[in-house]
Amino acid sequence: MFAVQYDRFGGPEVLHLGTTDAPQPQAGQIRIRVHAAGVSPVDVGLRFGRTPMAAHLPLPHIPGVDAAGIVDEIGDDVDGVAVGDHVFGIVELATLGGASAQFAVLQLWAHKPATMPWAQAGAAGTSIETATRALDLLDLRPGMTLLVDGAAGGVGSIAVQLAAARGIHVVGTARPDNHGLLNQLGVTPVTYGPDLPSRLDALGVTRIDRALDVAGAGSLSELLDLTGDPTAVVTLADFTAPTHGVRLSMGQLAGEPDGRHGLPVAGELFTEGRFTVPIEADFPFEKAADAHRTAEHGPRRGKIVLTVDDVRER
Ligand SMILES: NC(=O)c1ccc[n+]([C@@H]2O[C@H](COP(=O)([O-])OP(=O)(O)OC[C@H]3O[C@@H](n4cnc5c(N)ncnc54)[C@H](OP(=O)(O)O)[C@@H]3O)[C@@H](O)[C@H]2O)c1
Incomplete structure (x- = not known):
């Protein structure tokens, strides 16, 4: 699969589009064909190697913790979602990345409202x-x-x-x-x-x-x-x-033991016209370095996102 990745810590120039093996979903996870992946301050801090978590990061690393796409594989012990469904969500947070690639494994997700643009859905998971x-x-x-x-x-x-x-x-x-x-x-x-x-x-x-x-x-x-x-x-x-x-407040998601969390609530509010994800900028995957520069320097009005070519709004 194609993936935005870096082999060493540093500025946006360390990012490149390469190829690697597609990840496999474990129990409780799903794999999606990614349509959009968010770029957040945490991705920038990690890429610089500035945050303490970077010390535990195996390289090469695929940045990005938020993604939206179409379900293409489902791990064991997963209910309520089928191959072909449109979803948005968050990677397994312990991996600190993996979203900005052709395929990504999600740990937490909700169905994407039909009218929600892919860019909004892909950028929103951890913020929600x-x-x-x-x-x-x-x-x-x-x-x-x-x-x-x-x-x-x-x-x-x-x-x-x-x-x-x-x-x-x-x-x-x-x-x-x-x-x-x-x-x-x-x-x-x-x-x-x-x-x-x-x-x-x-x-x-x-x-x-x-x-x-x-x-x-x-x-x-x-x-x-x-x-x-x-x-x-x-x-x-x-x-x-x-x-x-x-x-x-750090780290953990809002998820509760019964599986209730913020993503489906935000999805419902979107459908009711009471929620939107402001997008500052939307880049193609091959411009990931420019997306990281924008995330680093601002100015910022909402989220920054990478989208695959056929879903980007022009
Ligand atoms: N604890 C957690 O679990 C968690 C999770 C996610 C993010 N975070 C952290 O939360 C922070 C914000 O993340 P983000 O993604 O929202 O970042 P962001 O998109 O860069 O937004 C930061 C906002 O801070 C505002 N700002 C800048 N200087 C300010 C000042 N002096 N006083 C008040 N506001 C100011 C900016 O407002 P203007 O654009 O209007 O200037 C900007 O909109 C980051 O430090 C991130 O690492 C923590």
Whole structure:
């Protein structure tokens, strides 16, 4: 099969399109012919060899943890899906990759809504599960106001919609260029940076019940001041969280023992017209290095994705 891969850590130039053996699904897994695969900050950090997880990464490595495609093989102990079904999901997270190839094995998936573009489906898996897990931790109740710091990025743009679908009023920080996107997503936009409370005052936002930090930009003290309660704040990206008594949510998916998780919920919301996956840029697989450059440097408005030629929207 063809696969985007790298044989050594480094800049985007280490990525190349090569060939390798197709993976086989194990029990509880399915294999798809990939139509689209997401490119996320975690893929960039791994490729540079910067994250601690990189020390355990066998090379050559196929980057990408999110993919969508057509089921072509099914492992043992799998129900509810058939060869030929259109699905979107997440690779086995322990492998930290494998999505940007002709075939990929998924550990967690849901049926892709018929009207959901492949690019959106392929880019969304871990962002949906990460956002779902973080929102679950925040014990949200309808009518509350949630502040999302970093609301226009890959995870933030998904978290704000999943929160709104739970009956939450969402205020989101972004650079001014991205306020239009947040308005479209039903979010009250505000510019990030120091002195956030006075900008919220100016907008007439008098109360923040919960806060989700997706940016990791050093705002935890301010978010604590705004909510008045460390248990009302969760971060996905700030490793100083323990010093603030704030929870840092990492790694595990939102999946529960009964198999319920965020992907089918997001799929249903998409079908109802209440959810979309903002796509910043869509590249062919042979331009994977350009996709990684975009993921690294931004500017960002949603997700970056690789799609195979016959499904890319031009
Ligand atoms: N814990 C987990 O399980 C988990 C899972 C996935 C991702 N993450 C982490 O979560 C972070 C975000 O991931 P992502 O995929 O959403 O990244 P992304 O697409 O690059 O989005 C990051 C967002 O941060 C915003 N931002 C930049 N500077 C900011 C500041 N000073 N204050 C507030 N916001 C600021 C940007 O907003 P503008 O574009 O408007 O400037 C951008 O939209 C990354 O660090 C990633 O590693 C953690």
